[in-house]
Amino acid sequence: MKLDALDDRQREAAAHGDEPLLIVAGAGTGKTTTLAHRVAHLIDRGVRPERILLVTFARRAAAELLRRVDGLLNGGARGRAASGRVWGGTFHAVATRLLRLHGEHIGLHPGFTIHDRADSEDLLDVLRAELDLARGDRRFPRKATCADIYSRCVNAREPLGTLLDRGFPWCKEHEDGLKLLFRTYTDRKAEQNVLDFDDLLVFLDGLLADPAAGPIVRGRFDAVLVDEYQDTNALQADLLERLRPSGRGLTVVGDDAQAIYSFRAATVRNILDFPLRYPGARSVVLTQSFRSTPTLLEATNRVIAQARERHAKELWSARPGGERPELVTCRDEEQQSELVIERVLARREQGMDLRRQAVLFRASHHSAQLEIELGRRGIPFRKYGGLRFLEAAHVRDLLAFLRLLENPRDLVAGTRVLSLLPGIGPHIARALLDPVVAHGGFAPWRAARPPAAAAPRWPALVAMCEELSAPHGPALPVQVHRVRDFYAPLCEARYDHADARLRDLEQLEHAAAAFTDRSTMLAELTLDPPQSTQELAGPPSLDDDYLVLSTIHSAKGLEFDATYVIHAADGNIPSDLATGRPEEIDEELRLFYVALSRARDHLTVLFPLRWYDRPAGVGGKHSYAQLTRFLPPAVRAAFDERAAAPEALRAEALPTVESGVSAEIRKRMHDLWS
Numbered sequence: 001m002k003l004d005a006l007d008d009r010q011r012e013a014a015a016h017g018d019e020p021l022l023i024v025a026g027a028g029t030g031k032t033t034t035l036a037h038r039v040a041h042l043i044d045r046g047v048r049p050e051r052i053l054l055v056t057f058a059r060r061a062a063a064e065l066l067r068r069v070d071g072l073l074n075g076g077a078r079g080r081a082a083s084g085r086v087w088g089g090t091f092h093a094v095a096t097r098l099l100r101l102h103g104e105h106i107g108l109h110p111g112f113t114i115h116d117r118a119d120s121e122d123l124l125d126v127l128r129a130e131l132d133l134a135r136g137d138r139r140f141p142r143k144a145t146c147a148d149i150y151s152r153c154v155n156a157r158e159p160l161g162t163l164l165d166r167g168f169p170w171c172k173e174h175e176d177g178l179k180l181l182f183r184t185y186t187d188r189k190a191e192q193n194v195l196d197f198d199d200l201l202v203f204l205d206g207l208l209a210d211p212a213a214g215p216i217v218r219g220r221f222d223a224v225l226v227d228e229y230q231d232t233n234a235l236q237a238d239l240l241e242r243l244r245p246s247g248r249g250l251t252v253v254g255d256d257a258q259a260i261y262s263f264r265a266a267t268v269r270n271i272l273d274f275p276l277r278y279p280g281a282r283s284v285v286l287t288q289s290f291r292s293t294p295t296l297l298e299a300t301n302r303v304i305a306q307a308r309e310r311h312a313k314e315l316w317s318a319r320p321g322g323e324r325p326e327l328v329t330c331r332d333e334e335q336q337s338e339l340v341i342e343r344v345l346a347r348r349e350q351g352m353d354l355r356r357q358a359v360l361f362r363a364s365h366h367s368a369q370l371e372i373e374l375g376r377r378g379i380p381f382r383k384y385g386g387l388r389f390l391e392a393a394h395v396r397d398l399l400a401f402l403r404l405l406e407n408p409r410d411l412v413a414g415t416r417v418l419s420l421l422p423g424i425g426p427h428i429a430r431a432l433l434d435p436v437v438a439h440g441g442f443a444p445w446r447a448a449r450p451p452a453a454a455a456p457r458w459p460a461l462v463a464m465c466e467e468l469s470a471p472h473g474p475a476l477p478v479q480v481h482r483v484r485d486f487y488a489p490l491c492e493a494r495y496d497h498a499d500a501r502l503r504d505l506e507q508l509e510h511a512a513a514a515f516t517d518r519s520t521m522l523a524e525l526t527l528d529p530p531q532s533t534q535e536l537a538g539p540p541s542l543d544d545d546y547l548v549l550s551t552i553h554s555a556k557g558l559e560f561d562a563t564y565v566i567h568a569a570d571g572n573i574p575s576d577l578a579t580g581r582p583e584e585i586d587e588e589l590r591l592f593y594v595a596l597s598r599a600r601d602h603l604t605v606l607f608p609l610r611w612y613d614r615p616a617g618v619g620g621k622h623s624y625a626q627l628t629r630f631l632p633p634a635v636r637a638a639f640d641e642r643a644a645a646p647e648a649l650r651a652e653a654l655p656t657v658e659s660g661v662s663a664e665i666r667k668r669m670h671d672l673w674s
């Protein structure tokens with residue numbers, strides 16, 4: 001296979017032999033391109049595709065990479081057949097598959113169901129009450145905090161005491177209670193044959209450490225390639241070492257400058273320490289950006305140079321000059337939206353499709369005002385990030401039915417389902433579920449006596465559960481349809497906008513046809529949730545044109561001809577929620593860098609001087625903002641700075657001097673004399 005399309009360093013990485021390989025690839029330097037070539041090269045060299053494991057951050061990324069591999073293998077049926085056999089997916093998806101195949105070696109029942117983060121929180125909440133931990137005058141941590149502590153301990157491989165000292169000192173006094181809670185949580189999951197996200201990795205670790213099963217699983221693969229290595233955590237790095245103890249056949253690719261997931265216990269140390277973990281590892285550093293113009297790189301290089309610890313690498317580009325990035329100060333959010341829309345439309349007039357342009361922001365709610373304005377003017381857009389499809393209550397309800405059918409012992413799913421019926425609360429639900437858990441099926445419900453309010457619907461529920469949980473039940477879309485029919489009146493009774501919600505579920509019914517079985521559908525949706533019903537409906541048609549709105553986290557790995565980074569104010573980026581420790585500020589800086597490095601040709605950073613506290617404009621409470629600290633004068637020198645409407649701005653901007661504290665002081669001084 002030819003590697004002509006690559007530059008020298010990319011080619012060196014793609015054609016590298018079996019020694020451990022670290023590719024440190026700056027933004028836009030062709031990391032994805034190189035990885036795709038490496039996979040294709042391995043296949044071409046005779047490695048069997050099913051012996052290649054490709055771990056990516058999201059299912060979409062794996063699919064996109066394998067599509068490129070296809071193309072490189074000359075497309076056609078042979079290429080597709082080959083790339084289709086490669087093991088691709090996220091750590092969690094790969095763990096699920098391996099555990100279903102080999103978990104029995106370590107006593108795991110292959111029919112386990114998976115709890116996502118919200119389910120884990122629910123179970124912890126139930127146990128917290130059951131164990132009576134919330135008693136006493138000092139408040140026991142909330143369910144979300146408990147889940148956070150638990151997950152961080154597991155993923156960062158840190159003992160509870162140390163983690164509490166470092167990250168949750170206010171919970172230290174509850175250390176014993178937390179230990180009891182987590183022990184009970186672990187037992188309860190075992191009784192229910194449930195694994196949570198963290199368990200998937202922990203059980204895979206156990207499987208690989210098992211003297212009998214470990215060699216079998218390791219022996220499945222000749223090559224393991226990992227994308228976005230900068231966002232892996234300690235447990236994931238250890239898992240990789242268990243898969244490839246000497247590092248032979250292991251390739252990791254990443255950019256420490258784009259590490260943005262420490263809140264999931266990811267550690268940028270993994271990439272920095274790779275050469276120490278695998279002595280003799282080859283490191284290839286890619287610095288030629290094929291994406292951004294030199295003028296944009298000048299600015300982004302200056303931004304990331306402010307990071308405290310990183311692989312020093314200055315990106316360069318062979319592309320001709322280009323337009324300097326702009327930093328635009330706006331009066332307020334309205335003006336910011338107007339300006340973005342004006343530019344977007346002007347560029348579309350010049351032939352740049354809407355979807356080659358993106359508006360990026362730190363937090364999902366930062367785009368609220370812009371969304372209203374786009375809606376008002378009828379400009380199509382798609383938003384990525386923020387509330388995910390699976391977080392919507394009605395979607396969770398429907399999936400709870402499917403999960404219960406899959407695993408009648410899943411108490412969290414069962415409680416959710418039964419609580420939908422009138423007259424049933426958590427205690428009655430538990431009493432009804434206990435015999436089902438003990439029996440492992442729904443037969444005990446035939447003779448059960450639900451409360452009077454639930455009685456009219458009870459026979460239909462029991463009949464549905466028995467039929468759909470039987471071994472050779474109807475096809476998956478039919479099952480979803482049956483559940484949706486049963487659920488529709490409950491949804492109408494419970495939620496506003498039931499029509500729209502039921503339409504979402506119709507999408508889910510259509511999407512069900514694409515999965516081989518219920519267990520795969522549940523695992524895939526849980527592990528890599530779609531962001532919206534549109535995404536569930538499959539890739540958009542080429543005729544669709546829409547502006548992309550995205551949180552910075554969801555824009556990772558993407559590129560656009562023009563990007564608009566809005567709300568570049570301190571408090572937004574770095575986020576108020578993260579301004580504690582220097583490491584957190586560094587992570588916010590890297591996020592800002594990820595945002596700025598998505599643009600190929602045009603970059604506009606916008607900063608509204610004044611913004612309203614939510615909800616937009618209601619109540620009229622606004623605050624004055626400071627430009628983000630990540631754009632000090634030395635960095636701003638690489639930008640063209642301008643004010644959106646200088647006249648209006650000057651008049652409006654003046655009060656900033658006299659706002660807040662100084663205005664208060666003046667008023668007090670004034671009042672002194674009245």
Ligand SMILES: Nc1ncnc2c1ncn2[C@@H]1O[C@H](COP(=O)(O)OP(=O)(O)OP(=O)(O)O)[C@@H](O)[C@H]1O
Nearest residue numbers: 005006007027028029030031032033290291557558
């Ligand atoms: N050797 C090359 N010659 C020409 N174009 C290239 C080459 N390598 C990559 N590109 C192009 O450069 C752009 C960035 O490449 P790619 O998407 O692989 O970057 P990346 O390193 O994964 O980016 P990021 O880390 O920022 O997500 C793409 O448009 C890609 O087609």
